Amino acid sequence: MSAKRPVRELMPALAGKTYFNYGGQGPLPSPSLEAMVACWRTIQELGPFTTAVWPFIEAQTVAVRQALATLCGVGPHRLALTENVTSGCVLPLWGLPWQRGDELLLGDCEHPGVVAACQELARRKALRVSVLPVLELCCSNTQEALEALVLEQLERALTPNTRLVVLSHLLWNTGSIMPIAAVAQRLQQHSNQPWLLVDAAQSMGSIPVDEAASVADIYAFTGHKWCCGPEGLGGVALSERLLEVAQPTLIGWRSLRHESTAASSFHHDARRFEVATSCVPLASGLTCSLDLLAAQGSPQQRHQRCRQLADRLWRGLQALPGARTLLNQPPPAGLVSFTLHDASGRQRDTAGTVDALGRAGIWIRRLDQPDCLRACVHVTTTEAEVDHLLQALTALQQRQA
Amino acid sequence: MSAKRPVRELMPALAGKTYFNYGGQGPLPSPSLEAMVACWRTIQELGPFTTAVWPFIEAQTVAVRQALATLCGVGPHRLALTENVTSGCVLPLWGLPWQRGDELLLGDCEHPGVVAACQELARRKALRVSVLPVLELCCSNTQEALEALVLEQLERALTPNTRLVVLSHLLWNTGSIMPIAAVAQRLQQHSNQPWLLVDAAQSMGSIPVDEAASVADIYAFTGHKWCCGPEGLGGVALSERLLEVAQPTLIGWRSLRHESTAASSFHHDARRFEVATSCVPLASGLTCSLDLLAAQGSPQQRHQRCRQLADRLWRGLQALPGARTLLNQPPPAGLVSFTLHDASGRQRDTAGTVDALGRAGIWIRRLDQPDCLRACVHVTTTEAEVDHLLQALTALQQRQA
Numbered sequence: 001m002s003a004k005r006p007v008r009e010l011m012p013a014l015a016g017k018t019y020f021n022y023g024g025q026g027p028l029p030s031p032s033l034e035a036m037v038a039c040w041r042t043i044q045e046l047g048p049f050t051t052a053v054w055p056f057i058e059a060q061t062v063a064v065r066q067a068l069a070t071l072c073g074v075g076p077h078r079l080a081l082t083e084n085v086t087s088g089c090v091l092p093l094w095g096l097p098w099q100r101g102d103e104l105l106l107g108d109c110e111h112p113g114v115v116a117a118c119q120e121l122a123r124r125k126a127l128r129v130s131v132l133p134v135l136e137l138c139c140s141n142t143q144e145a146l147e148a149l150v151l152e153q154l155e156r157a158l159t160p161n162t163r164l165v166v167l168s169h170l171l172w173n174t175g176s177i178m179p180i181a182a183v184a185q186r187l188q189q190h191s192n193q194p195w196l197l198v199d200a201a202q203s204m205g206s207i208p209v210d211e212a213a214s215v216a217d218i219y220a221f222t223g224h225k226w227c228c229g230p231e232g233l234g235g236v237a238l239s240e241r242l243l244e245v246a247q248p249t250l251i252g253w254r255s256l257r258h259e260s261t262a263a264s265s266f267h268h269d270a271r272r273f274e275v276a277t278s279c280v281p282l283a284s285g286l287t288c289s290l291d292l293l294a295a296q297g298s299p300q301q302r303h304q305r306c307r308q309l310a311d312r313l314w315r316g317l318q319a320l321p322g323a324r325t326l327l328n329q330p331p332p333a334g335l336v337s338f339t340l341h342d343a344s345g346r347q348r349d350t351a352g353t354v355d356a357l358g359r360a361g362i363w364i365r366r367l368d369q370p371d372c373l374r375a376c377v378h379v380t381t382t383e384a385e386v387d388h389l390l391q392a393l394t395a396l397q398q399r400q401a
Numbered sequence: 402m403s404a405k406r407p408v409r410e411l412m413p414a415l416a417g418k419t420y421f422n423y424g425g426q427g428p429l430p431s432p433s434l435e436a437m438v439a440c441w442r443t444i445q446e447l448g449p450f451t452t453a454v455w456p457f458i459e460a461q462t463v464a465v466r467q468a469l470a471t472l473c474g475v476g477p478h479r480l481a482l483t484e485n486v487t488s489g490c491v492l493p494l495w496g497l498p499w500q501r502g503d504e505l506l507l508g509d510c511e512h513p514g515v516v517a518a519c520q521e522l523a524r525r526k527a528l529r530v531s532v533l534p535v536l537e538l539c540c541s542n543t544q545e546a547l548e549a550l551v552l553e554q555l556e557r558a559l560t561p562n563t564r565l566v567v568l569s570h571l572l573w574n575t576g577s578i579m580p581i582a583a584v585a586q587r588l589q590q591h592s593n594q595p596w597l598l599v600d601a602a603q604s605m606g607s608i609p610v611d612e613a614a615s616v617a618d619i620y621a622f623t624g625h626k627w628c629c630g631p632e633g634l635g636g637v638a639l640s641e642r643l644l645e646v647a648q649p650t651l652i653g654w655r656s657l658r659h660e661s662t663a664a665s666s667f668h669h670d671a672r673r674f675e676v677a678t679s680c681v682p683l684a685s686g687l688t689c690s691l692d693l694l695a696a697q698g699s700p701q702q703r704h705q706r707c708r709q710l711a712d713r714l715w716r717g718l719q720a721l722p723g724a725r726t727l728l729n730q731p732p733p734a735g736l737v738s739f740t741l742h743d744a745s746g747r748q749r750d751t752a753g754t755v756d757a758l759g760r761a762g763i764w765i766r767r768l769d770q771p772d773c774l775r776a777c778v779h780v781t782t783t784e785a786e787v788d789h790l791l792q793a794l795t796a797l798q799q800r801q802a
Contacts, residue, residue: 012442017451021451024449025449025450026449033438033441040631048422049766051759084653086653086677090651090652111654112660116656116663116665120650222678230680248521249491249650251491259513259514260513260769260770262514262517275485276485276486277485277486278485279680282633369662
């Protein structure tokens with residue numbers, strides 16, 4: 001790891017609390033906030049709407065697009081900037097050439113937002129939704145064994161009508177990594193060559209993503225979770241073949257090649273999925289956060305560090321009476337999900353545990369499906385924080401015993 | 402007008418330049434930037450993802466929703482927050498029950514973004530697009546006469562298949578006000594009760610909008626033009642009848658009543674058209690800007706002031722050799738569009754004029770349809786600025802003579 005000043009010290013959110021909700025939202029480094037303020041000031045000084053301001057605005061947008069494209073291992077022409085993960089997942093879907101009866105195959109660990117969006121797409125276009133079960137596989141197998149098992153499951157689930165597969169890269173509930181590159185390869189061999197939509201909400205910024213992002217058709221992420229950027233800016237990497245056929249749906253001046261006329265064609269590149277005015281200073285903030293994280297080590301090094309910390313937490317939970325981790329093997333990345341149980345084996349109320357820890361300044365979250373607790377560790381996490389959480393959980397278990 | 406400190410003095414963008422591009426983007430007051438920074442700091446102090454931060458975030462969102470709903474004369478349940486005007490215009494459209502052959506009637510002064518979006522909607526749903534010509538009417542009639550003439554034109558253009566009418570409240574090119582309330586009333590009497598979509602990009606913050614916003618089905622605006630808020634936050638007021646039938650299309654966790662499950666129904670209210678994570682601090686910034694503008698006078702008073710300034714500019718242009726205003730009557734609001742001509746009557750290059758003025762620190766813009774120059778005056782504009790622009794235009798005409 002780099003010997004530079006730890007980014008942790010630049011994050012006011014980490015002062016006075018013990019934070020494990022990186023998968024919900026990452027802490028914003030002060031330099032990123034300062035970068036946004038500086039950007040706003042420059043826009044006001046040069047503009048806000050003048051010939052003088054456009055090159056500056058273009059430079060902010062180009063910089064963040066290039067940085068995100070590089071992380072995704074794609075050219076910047078394949079990277080659209082979006083407001084959030086959902087926009088990146090859903091917008092390209094609506095403009096694909098669906099046919100009545102096409103099947104959408106959704107992993108059973110996908111986020112409710114994406115699932116609801118696919119259900120509505122299916123309702124309107126008369127498509128069918130089916131489920132690819134991976135949850136059980138994740139819980140009872142090593143990450144190494146998982147790849148082959150997920151591919152077997154995919155094999156069973158694919159039909160001649162399968163036209164889309166939706167799978168997260170890093171599952172938000174179990175914390176397992178899905179073999180996206182292998183899935184993409186398999187889908188290419190399928191008669192129908194189904195589209196592959198990857199929800200990258202948890203992977204971008206926490207594990208290396210280029211191998212998966214460059215082969216998915218839609219690889220959608222946000223900057224405000226593991227990248228520690230501001231809320232309201234994300235992106236999506238799109239495949240060449242998708243760009244060839246998908247029409248934009250939420251069309252605004254940014255979708256058009258020539259913004260001054262409605263007779264214009266759409267941008268040939270990923271910008272066709274950008275819409276209209278968005279908040280440019282967020283680009284400066286995200287670029288700054290990405291730079292600060294890069295100074296902590298390569299994506300591989302940072303992933304390794306998260307994995308070490310997750311391992312420490314996972315092992316601590318094995319030793320904690322009444323704690324059960326979702327995974328029966330150490331997690332492959334920074335998400336650690338578990339449940340607490342009383343002496344008779346009954347699961348304790350997860351909301352109550354979140355509140356009790358919160359009162360002690362320790363922040364984890366609960367999930368609904370499955371009903372569990374989730375703690376995330378990032379490169380900004382310390383061993384002392386992990387131990388503090390384990391001690392607090394131990395005390396909670398003892399107090400409730 | 403209020404005796405409070407003029408908001409102009411709080412806008413760094415207005416220092417060192419003479420600014421007439423409020424219709425492109427309004428200057429951001431320093432207190433609004435400070436409000437955003439304070440919001441970000443509080444989110445980091447309490448959160449960013451903790452039980453402690455949700456009430457604060459909810460309060461910011463509720464405040465801006467309420468402020469915008471009040472301006473629109475609707476209950477907050479009818480107001481969805483959006484990223485920009487386009488999202489507000491287009492998202493509700495995609496979830497309406499279209500039938501093959503339905504007709505979309507678009508004003509001929511609509512923004513290319515909205516027109517392109519309607520064309521794509523028509524292509525996919527097999528609808529027909531027709532045009533409601535208002536440009537000529539605007540140029541050669543008083544604002545007072547315009548209402549009846551637009552209604553006559555509408556009468557001629559409506560067919561039994563008309564299912565949507567798209568019209569801006571304040572036209573971005575001529576600066577004319579469309580009689581939205583009267584149009585809405587007429588459409589209610591039409592057999593088909595067509596939906597009324599109003600692009601409010603230029604009206605919100607520059608003229609009173611409640612009468613129009615409360616009767617349109619979709620009244621979409623942004624906070625970053627005449628409201629002088631940050632870029633990236635706008636809203637849309639939706640009718641009760643639209644909320645009853647329109648399904649969301651860009652679905653995320655914010656569209657769902659119960660965000661933790663995809664089996665959830667959508668929000669009953671306008672939040673069904675909100676998507677997922679957006680930038681909460683922008684809400685604090687826009688609320689601050691709206692407060693600062695409100696301190697300058699009521700919407701009626703501020704409109705009156707813009708009209709006075711526009712009148713001064715329009716009259717100055719009548720006296721300027723070679724200048725021709727688009728309107729042959731003083732403008733009804735703060736947008737003043739015109740062209741410059743040489744001694745032989747040939748129109749001067751508009752881009753060249755914008756550049757020449759820009760070099761003198763005076764910022765207006767050019768438009769394509771029709772090819773013209775546009776200067777906007779706001780409550781923050783001074784008579785001296787208007788005179789400065791007129792002098793610069795006079796000098797330009799003399800130099801080029």
